[in-house]
Amino acid sequence: MVGDVERSPDTKERLIEGTRQLLWDRGYVGTSPTAILRRSGVGQGSMYHHFRGKPDLVLAAERRSAELMQAQIREVFSGEGTGLQRIVAYLLLERDVLRGCSVGRLAGDPEIVADDALREPVRETFGVLRRCLAEAIAEAQAAGELDPGLRPEHTAAALAAVVQGGYALARAEQSTEPFDRAIRGALDLLGVGARDADRAGGPSS
Template identity: 60%
Template sequence: MTTSERLVEATRELLWERGYVGTSPKAIQQRAGAGQGSMYHHFAGKPDLALAAIRRTAEEMRAAAERVLAGESTAYARVEAYLRRERDVLRGCPVGRLTMDPDVMADDALRAPVDETLDWLRDRLAGILREGVASGEFDAALGPERTAAAVVACVQGGYVLARASGSAAMFEAAVDGLLALLAERRTA
């Protein structure tokens, strides 16, 4: 791994663990095993490095979601696969946690990949749910856009419940509840 890659990976981990303010250039350098000169050779400063890290995290989240959302199975099965995919629930969502970081949300450039990723996820899920309505799998009253927003909210809220209780069971309970509600809208 190159020095710039180590810096980005270290920043990603630190942002997830500590947030933007808690991610100091010194901590990044120590975690990456890189000197100050190397950091500033590859990146203009902490905001530039944080942006690269947030973009990488967002790309990986989209790729992980797409792996389970793509395919030929039913709309319900694809949404269920997304909800039940393996996650480090007690650690939380590396993208979702950034929405609670006031420094990230106050910076348009840092916030943009977060917004884009959550928008992409809602749109992708809504498209799958629209397919389910069009094929007759779900009843026409499902409301794909609002249901997609509920799926994303369930995942993000499930992380919060699990972290607060110290138990992944709370995340699983939220997923089970949403899937039960979604199953009630199935026509087939």
């Protein structure tokens, strides 16, 4: 029943994950309480038992997406290989390109960016990405893999923008080709040949 209250931890997780998926696909406005209840399969009473309201639940869902993306970033940049190899591995991660980035899509949502609390997980996540990229770039420069004239912070911001912009181009065309071209262009600018990139990171998708 709609008014039933389910207090189990699993119910809370279903609410968070259902909201996370809706935010990814529909944005804040499209993530209505009715849609959340339908996606998570719980009653209205359960939603308001675990969360104060939609903004509270949305923030929990955003934090979950942010945690997952940050964990993936840290896993790539703490892995084996040289600084340049780790950068290539990040650029060539397997991705659901046409769906876009679960965190990056929130940055284009007016309701999210207008609210400091809701914007914070997005800001924090891209801060982690830029720092990891900048550290890897500096390491690659020290090893003679990249041009010593590059400014790590600026180059890191450019690479992050290539990935996020690639998602937008791909969604506009409803094709992964624009994303792949953007990534290959970034690799060209880094001086990484296609064969070396494939060995380092595998195909992007």
